Amino acid sequence: MKILIATDAWAPQVNGVVQTLTQLTQKLADQGHEVQVIHPGLFKTVPCPTYPEIRLALWPWKEVMRALKGFNPDAVHIVTEGPIGLATRLLVRAKSIPFTTAYHTQFPEYVKARFGLPVNWTARLLRWFHKPAKAVMVPTPSMIATLQSRGLSNCVLWQRGVDTQCFNPAPSKAAYSMAHAPAALTACDQQQLELIRQLNNTLVTRPVFLYAGRVAVEKNLEAFLSLNLPGEKWVAGDGPARKALEKKFPGVRWFGMLKHAALSELYRTADVFVFPSLTDTFGLVLLEAMACGCPVAAFPVTGPLDVIGGSGAGVLHTDLQRAALAALKIDRSVPRQYASQFTWDNCARQFTSYLAIRSQQAWAVKQMPQPKALSNRS
Structure with a gap:
């Protein structure tokens, strides 16, 4: 077709x-x-x-x-x-x-x-x-x-x-190569390698709460960044609100725009994925995070309600801080298993x-009318 x-x-x-x-x-x-x-x-x-x-x-x-x-x-x-x-x-x-x-x-x-x-x-x-x-x-x-x-x-x-070849809990090829096969590093994604080095060389205070996606007013990101949570808050993504939010929340770690290979490393490292949006119709990042074994905390609104619902792969609550802390208790095998059904x-x-299948004559050039056959009569 x-x-x-x-x-x-x-x-x-x-x-x-x-x-x-x-x-x-x-x-x-x-x-x-x-x-x-x-x-x-x-x-x-x-x-x-x-x-x-x-x-x-x-x-x-x-x-x-x-x-x-x-x-x-x-x-x-x-x-x-x-x-x-x-x-x-x-x-x-x-x-x-x-x-x-x-x-x-x-x-x-x-x-x-x-x-x-x-x-x-x-x-x-x-x-x-x-x-x-x-x-x-x-x-x-x-x-x-x-x-x-x-x-x-x-x-x-x-x-x-969700692409479970990219988003999964297993150590990435880049992480394995860095630890065991340095000769294979040239074939790995360079942004991913740089992020792994950055994480390996930084003292991370647990737990880690992560948001990934567009950094814009409609994503309601301040609802996450203003929470009083233990550990660290991380943000991956870019958008028109980033500069203002970086200035307002200097204690947050900002990773900028990441390709999927690098983003999967953050999902694997984070303890909870926090999704503060009130307006998303779905939220693909929810599936990506869960496929990597990262449980979700979100508001009970369109998107999270349908994607997560009562699966046990995340916690939905009108109190986002309560949801984030409760999600820490979820075994990482639960979101991974749940996300695998979305292909x-x-x-x-x-x-x-x-799809609506149309008539093939719709865009055809109009044909000239055929002349009538001549009569045999004299």
């Missing part, structure tokens, strides 16, 4: 949406599908207001139309509600082409956090955007309930996965089962 994916989130952005799409496109290719992605790297872009790390495509209409006609996809999937997603939606609607969408981000809540606009204003726009889709792929049941309460009845559950192969299979 030929699948066209339109997204405003793509590398070099580092977030859960990009991670999901990276894994998804690889698994779709492995399953024999042909995939084309329309992403910001194909266009001239401008920085997103208040979030310059995200680039928004300028006037993508012509290129989107060219991709639709040239690729002639069997199915069209729209990932985001940005310029590329909007252009694709309007063009396929104009041609009566069926399509699917995804809901990755609690956009109304993010807009309220950044600009103060009422949630119901942005929710109306999202309802207009997603309502014509054959299916809106949503990562959790509670998020489906929220969207249904906002007038979207076409939501389906599309779960996420990217299943994610890709779910995705294809929801």
Whole structure:
């Protein structure tokens, strides 16, 4: 099947949406599908207001139309509600082409956090955007309930996965090579090696409470950093709020943006992964941490409620400090075992089962009418 994916989130952005799409496109290719992605790297872009790390495509209409006609996809999937997603939606609607969408981000809540606009204003726009889709792929049941309460009845559950080859409790190849096989170090990830050296040469005061992800106002990171906890607080990630938070919380260890190989070392080292967000639809970092054996502490809100629930792999409580301390008592085998059930192969299979398959004549060039046969009569 030929699948066209339109997204405003793509590398070099580092977030859960990009991670999901990276894994998804690889698994779709492995399953024999042909995939084309329309992403910001194909266009001239401008920085997103208040979030310059995200680039928004300028006037993508012509290129989107060219991709639709040239690729002639069997199915069209729209990932985001940005310029590329909007252009694709309007063009396929104009041609009566069926399509699917995804809901990755609690956009109304993010807009309220950044600009103060009422949630119901942005929710109306999202309802207009997603309502014509054959299916809106949503990562959790509670998020489906929220969207249904906002007038979207076409939501389906599309779960996420975790790469257990990268994220697992076993000592990494880099750590083993550093201790036992120095000759093999040249083949290891250099950022990962540098982080291992840093951790080995630093006195770590236990317990270690870790957050990994975007450092931005909507992540509610101050709720974690202001907790009175024993040991150390670590943060891996970057974003527009980092400088201000570093200044406000000088006792926190800041590791910056890390690739997966290095990030897995932090998950293995930390005692508890603290997730203070109140607005995430899922939270891939929850799965990554648990796959490495690190239990989770979080608020009982959308995302953690669905991902962790009553699994015993973490502690959810309105008092985040209480949750963090209680999570210290969880055996690390519990989150590891629980996370192993979330696979990217299943994610890709779910995705294809929801796609809207269209008529192959939709983008075909109109044929000239055939002349009528000449009569045999004189």
